[in-house]
Amino acid sequence: MKISRILLATTLLAAPLSLAAQHAHKPNAAPHGHKAAGETHAHKSPHGGIVRTAGTLHIELVQHPTELHVYLLDAKEATVTPARTTGSVMLLTTANKTSTVALTPTGDHLVAKLPAETSLRTAIVNLKAGGKSLSARFEKLDAAxxxxxxxxxxxxxxxxxxxxxxxxxxxxxxxxxxxxxxxx
Structure with missing residues (x-):
């Protein structure tokens, strides 16, 4: 009975370590500073928005009164040109209405025109970049x-x-x- 308790205690103590190891970076790689896929990053966003992980890239969402700007970022927070990138943003307003808006490439980012007098709660960005599908969810935008x-x-x-x-x-x-x- 005493051995069973020791094994149980050892297993419970090791559980947090194994969970942390699941998101460990490759040996000799520079620390990245993010928690897990899709979560807010601890590092600053280069354009003043909110950054989420999306595959090997990052997506930064910047709110403007009449549009959303979406930037693709690499691991070092450098902007990646959205050449041949297509996508859309699903919007959920504070009035619980949903709509989908197309993203249009404009220079170094993508732009989504917001419907008139939209107060956003959630935005889900879906992109097709370099043959890969990327997605990121941005919540509590009204609080931000x-x-x-x-x-x-x-x-x-x-x-x-x-x-x-x-x-x-x-x-x-x-x-x-x-x-x-x-x-x-």
């Missing part, structure tokens, strides 16, 4: 839009630098649940 106004006098921030985590009082990060830390 309101976050900069709250962040002005913010004294506390998530240690993982999650979007919308800035606060003027201690608490927990709304995205990852970690305790907010006082800014230096």
């Amino acid at each position: 839009k309101a976050a900069p106004a709250k962040a002005v006098g913010a004294a506390y921030m998530c240690p993982m630098q999650c979007e919308g985590s800035a606060s003027d009082k201690p608490g927990s990060c709304p995205k990852c649940g970690m305790a907010l830390v006082k800014k230096p």
